[in-house]
Amino acid sequence: MIPAWLIYDEIGAARNRDYIELHKKIGRQYDMDFSLRIVPNQSEIKTFLSESGLPVFALVRTIRPELSGKLEECGVPVFNPSFVSRICNDKGSTIAYIKEKTTVPTVPTKRFFHSQFSPELLAEYPSHVIKSVCGHGGSQVFLTDDNIENIRAGLKKDDFVIQPWIKGRGKDVRVYVIGKKVIAAIERTSKDDFRANYSLGGTVRSIGLGDEILEFVHQICEVFDFGLAGIDFLIDDRGNWLLNEIEDVVGARMLYQCQPDIHLLEQYFCYIHDKILQYR
Secondary structure (H helix, E strand, C coil), X not given: CEEEEEEECHHHHHHCHHHHHHHHHHHHHCCEEEEEEECCCHHHHHHHHHCCCCCCEEEECCCCHHHHHHHHHCCCCEECCHHHHHHHCCHHHHHHHHHHHCCCCECCCEEECHHHCCHHHHHHCCCEEEEECCCCCCCCEEECCCCHHHHHHHHCCCCEEEEECCCCCCEEEEEEEECCEEEEEEEEECCCCCCCCHHHCCEEEEECCCHHHXXXXXXXXXXXXXXXXXXXXXXXXXXXXXXXXEXXXXXXXXXXXXXXXXXXXXXXXXXXXXXXXXXX
């Protein structure tokens, strides 16, 4: 059996117990022995990496690029790699990198430090979207017209981005990829919220992708070494697709709901197995 670490934070581990057990069960079919590890504090990483034998690879299901980097320094392949974790968990960095490396159209995005937050700044961008650079699931996304104290409390101490509110068809699309392969595309729609997140009550359905969008996805996959990721597009009122963000620690609930016949972990573990053979 191939020893592997499945790394979560405490909250994520408690929320995803069934998914963790599924990893272990399916992993055994691919000769992978997953053991759950709870991510340590920054000061405890050195001890964490030395207290027991290192795995052959690690699957990181939390946002800790510094831990992923330390594992890589120890010769442990990490899925997703630390570079993906570092770039894709910062919405401003994601857009800047994609604009530099590809021709994929993106949502216009301006990045700001937390210290720049002010009523005057919000007034410069009426009816825009403001979001934490590292938020997930729509919980740190607001309109600049919202109550300023609610925005301030929601952003906490995070840096943030401001984007125009794309008043299109009330839809966005998440494209699931493993490596450079498209697995599925799920359209999310919200009738009563500018955020279409499934976790916030958006409705979902599986869709096909046209050649132009597949080319966008291909370009993005060429500049990242993805394991499993979700590439999120917004659709504007003219039907144009704009890259909005990339999910490193991507959830699979809406994928399983729309396409239960897709064996996501089986495909993922096949991909990882082939990658591990390359490292050996």
